[in-house]
Amino acid sequence: MSDRSQRTATCTANSNIAFIKYWGDRDPCLRIPVNSSLSMNLEGLTTRTRVTFDPKLAGDQLTLEDQPVTGEALARVSAFLDRVRQMAGISLFAEVRSSNNFPMGAGIASSASAFAALSLAAAHAAGIALGEKDLSRLARTGSGSACRSVPAGFVEWQAGESDEDSFAFSIAPPDHWDIVDNVVIVSQAHKTIGSTEGHALALTSPLQTARVADAPRRLALCRRAICERDFEAFADMVELDSNLMHAVIMTSTPPILYWQPPTLAVIHAVQAWRRQGWPVCYTIDAGPNVHVISLSAHADRVAQELSGISGVSKVLTARPGRAARVDEDY
Ligand code: PMV
16 A cells, blocks of 8 residues: 555454453563453444545544544554554555444453454555454454454453464354343443453452462363354353352452442343243343343343342343444445
């Protein structure tokens, strides 16, 4: 690409929900995690991002939901664009315009879809052709979980030990298993402590070492349950892993409690339904909202019951999602 021409690309990426969670970094700068993780892309919960490298710009610009953004968020995007500029051998600044179709900062991984879409759009606009693995590595440096929104369907992020071997890959395509994530929104507020800060606190909990030591076992069982479509085994691992992460979060210094009263009400409801034999389980990211996973045949009933719980403002449903993609028609 010539440094005098304007180049643009628009890309879309789905958010993802982790069944085996990433919490804590071995290398916080490169976002190399302490444990491997496993997730599902969420079809329809998306970020769409347009990147334009423009010789007329005197600095990077960021617009989120049509609002100009400066400060820390712009600095994070700028630092990420520096990587892309270095890879492409260009020095042009970029205009980044991004919008989500779900609330940001409340336990739906907006940074995952945001940095997956940004990676693809920035690489495409800069004229560098990256394969899925390298795109996943690049997305990881923006936000760890973003590397899992690059490949399709059910995705494993191999922790690795360095920038080269820490990336995500698909273990099964979206149509492998007909399950649904019922995303239960109990708060749309921005969380007080973001995940970057949370990762840095993980080791202050005496429980983190035990959580990490047992992570390969949980991941292997969860992977097998997904491959064999064994909901019972899957549900056991997903709930255990989420509880372990929140136990670490609650016992860090300072302690963090992401849950709100309706979060707990949903957990109790899901436990009761499971005792009655419904194929449902819960998992919670770094926020108060609850992801209730169910077999698709039960999803309508589950969503309806969830909507009736006091404090629940909305239930979004998402099936296993596609890979990050370039929007040709934009
Ligand atoms: O990618 P980050 O830094 O936003 O961390 C994500 C952390 C969790 O969402 C809580 C767990 C995960 O694996 O997605």
